[in-house]
Amino acid sequence: VKHAIIVAGGSGKRMQSATPKQFLNLNGMPILMHTIKVFWQYDSAINIVLVLPAAHITTWNSLVDKHQFSIKHKVVAGGLERFHSVLNGLNTITEGIVGIHDGVRPLVSLNTLKTCYETAKTAGSAIPTTAVVESLRQKTETGSVSVNRAEFLNVQTPQCFDVQQLKPCFNIGFQNSFTDDASVWEYAGNTVTLVDGNVENIKITTPSDLVFAEVIKLE
Amino acid sequence: VKHAIIVAGGSGKRMQSATPKQFLNLNGMPILMHTIKVFWQYDSAINIVLVLPAAHITTWNSLVDKHQFSIKHKVVAGGLERFHSVLNGLNTITEGIVGIHDGVRPLVSLNTLKTCYETAKTAGSAIPTTAVVESLRQKTETGSVSVNRAEFLNVQTPQCFDVQQLKPCFNIGFQNSFTDDASVWEYAGNTVTLVDGNVENIKITTPSDLVFAEVIKLE
Numbered sequence: 001v002k003h004a005i006i007v008a009g010g011s012g013k014r015m016q017s018a019t020p021k022q023f024l025n026l027n028g029m030p031i032l033m034h035t036i037k038v039f040w041q042y043d044s045a046i047n048i049v050l051v052l053p054a055a056h057i058t059t060w061n062s063l064v065d066k067h068q069f070s071i072k073h074k075v076v077a078g079g080l081e082r083f084h085s086v087l088n089g090l091n092t093i094t095e096g097i098v099g100i101h102d103g104v105r106p107l108v109s110l111n112t113l114k115t116c117y118e119t120a121k122t123a124g125s126a127i128p129t130t131a132v133v134e135s136l137r138q139k140t141e142t143g144s145v146s147v148n149r150a151e152f153l154n155v156q157t158p159q160c161f162d163v164q165q166l167k168p169c170f171n172i173g174f175q176n177s178f179t180d181d182a183s184v185w186e187y188a189g190n191t192v193t194l195v196d197g198n199v200e201n202i203k204i205t206t207p208s209d210l211v212f213a214e215v216i217k218l219e
Numbered sequence: 220v221k222h223a224i225i226v227a228g229g230s231g232k233r234m235q236s237a238t239p240k241q242f243l244n245l246n247g248m249p250i251l252m253h254t255i256k257v258f259w260q261y262d263s264a265i266n267i268v269l270v271l272p273a274a275h276i277t278t279w280n281s282l283v284d285k286h287q288f289s290i291k292h293k294v295v296a297g298g299l300e301r302f303h304s305v306l307n308g309l310n311t312i313t314e315g316i317v318g319i320h321d322g323v324r325p326l327v328s329l330n331t332l333k334t335c336y337e338t339a340k341t342a343g344s345a346i347p348t349t350a351v352v353e354s355l356r357q358k359t360e361t362g363s364v365s366v367n368r369a370e371f372l373n374v375q376t377p378q379c380f381d382v383q384q385l386k387p388c389f390n391i392g393f394q395n396s397f398t399d400d401a402s403v404w405e406y407a408g409n410t411v412t413l414v415d416g417n418v419e420n421i422k423i424t425t426p427s428d429l430v431f432a433e434v435i436k437l438e
Contacts, residue, residue, distance in 0.1 A: 129356065132355075133421075133422055133424055134373040134374060134375065134421075134422065135373070135374035135375075135398055135399045136351075136371050136372070136373065136374060137348065137371065137372045137374050137401075137413075138370055138371055138372075139370050139371070139372065143410060143411075143413075144372065144411075144413060145405075146374075146396075146398055146399065146401060146402040146405065147371075147398075148396075148398055149398065151357055151358050152355050152356065152357055152358070152366075153355070153356045153357075153358065153363065154353040154354070154355065155353060155354035155355060155356050155365075156353065156354075177365075177367075179354055179365055179366075179367055179368065180354045180365065182356075182365060183365040186364075186365065191362060192362075192363075194356075194362075194363060199425055199427060200427045202352075202353075203352055203353065205352055206418055208418065208419045208431070208435060211431070211434045211435065212427070212430070212431040212434070214434075215430045215431070215433075215434050216427060216430065
C-alpha cells in the first residue's frame with residue numbers, strides 16, 4: 001500500500017502575497033493541486049492525505065469546487081509544527097510505504113517518485129537529494145566561515161518510509177533538532193537511504209520560483 | 220576606480236551541451252553578454268576584464284562580431300584553476316574596487332551590484348549571500364547527517380574587494396581549500412563582510428536554470 005502525506009502549512013510571507021503560497025495559481029490551478037496530481041499520475045491508487053492548517057480547510061474546499069478538482073484525497077487538520085502536522089497524517093494510516101511531501105513542490109518528477117517509493121520498500125527509507133551548486137558559508141559566533149559545498153547535499157521531498165517503522169519514531173515527541181522527517185527517523189536510531197532527486201523539484205517560496213514552475217510545467 | 224573580473228571557465232557538462240554554457244543563448248544573446256551588460260548598466264565606466272579559457276577566445280571573438288556586441292571589455296586567458304584565472308585578471312589592474320563574478324550569473328541585480336561595490340569601498344570586501352531554502356545534509360565517513368540550514372548561507376558573486384588588499388592574498392599560491400575568492404581573502408587573515416544578494420542570481424548550470432533565466436530576463 002502506498003500513501004502520500006502532503007503537508008501544506010506555509011503562510012506565504014516570502015511570496016509577498018496574502019494568499020497562502022500553496023493556493024497560488026500555477027498556470028491556472030493552485031500549486032497544491034499540481035502537487036497532488038503528480039502523485040496521482042505516479043499511481044492512481046495511492047492514498048493521498050492532505051494536511052492543511054485548520055483555518056485553510058474551508059478555502060481549500062471552495063477551491064476544489066471551483067476547479068472541479070476530482071482527484072480523491074483525505075483532508076486532515078495540521079498542528080503547531082510540521083512534526084505535529086505529519087503526525088496527524090500518520091495517524092490515519094497503518095502500513096505500507098508513505099511519502100511525506102511539501103505541498104509547494106509540484107515539480108517532483110515521476111522518476112523521483114518511483115525511485116523514492118521503490119527504494120523505501122526495500123531499504124525502509126529513501127530521501128531524494130541533489131548536489132549543492134552554490135558556494136556555502138556556515139555562520140559562527142563571530143561571523144561565518146567558508147565550507148566545502150561538495151560535502152553537502154540539498155534534501156528534497158518526498159521523504160519515504162516504511163509506515164510501521166516510522167510511526168514509533170514519532171512517539172518520541174517533538175525535538176527542536178527536527179528539521180525534516182528524516183531527522184525524526186534518525187533520532188530514533190534508524191539510518192536513511194539517500195537517492196537522487198530531480199533538480200527542478202524546488203520548494204516554491206518566491207515569485208521567481210513561481211515563474212520558474214510555470215515554465216517547467218508548460219514544457 | 221571600479222573593475223569587474225568576469226570568469227567564464229565552465230565546460231557545460233551539466234548542461235548536456237557541446238557549447239560551453241557561458242556561450243549558450245539566453246533570449247537570443249550568449250549568457251556571457253548578458254552578464255557583461257549588467258555590469259555596464261550599473262556603471263558604464265567600469266573596467267570589464269573577461270577571463271576565458273585560451274581555447275575559447277576565438278569563439279568569443281566571433282560571437283562578439285556576430286552579435287555586434289559593443290560593450291568595451293578586455294579579454295584575458297584563464298589558468299588551470301579558477302584561482303589562476305582570477306589572478307590573470309588581477310594582474311591587469313592596480314587599484315580601486317574589483318568585483319569577481321561568475322560568467323554564468325547574468326541575473327545579478329543592479330541593486331546587488333550597488334550594495335557589493337559600495338560596501339567593499341568602505342569595508343574592504345563584500346560578498347552577497349542568500350538564505351538556504353532547502354534542507355541540508357552533510358556527508359560523513361559513514362553516510363550523512365542532517366544539519367540546520369539556518370546556520371548556513373548561499374554565497375553568490377560578485378565578490379568585491381579592495382584591489383590593493385586583495386592582490387597580496389593571491390601571492391600565497393593556490394590551496395585546495397580555496398572554494399571561492401572570499402576563501403583566498405580569508406586565508407590571508409582578512410575578514411569578509413556579508414551583504415544581501417538577490418535570490419534570482421543563480422549560477423546557470425542546467426537546462427532548467429536557463430529556462431528560469433529566460434523568463435526573468437524577459438520580465
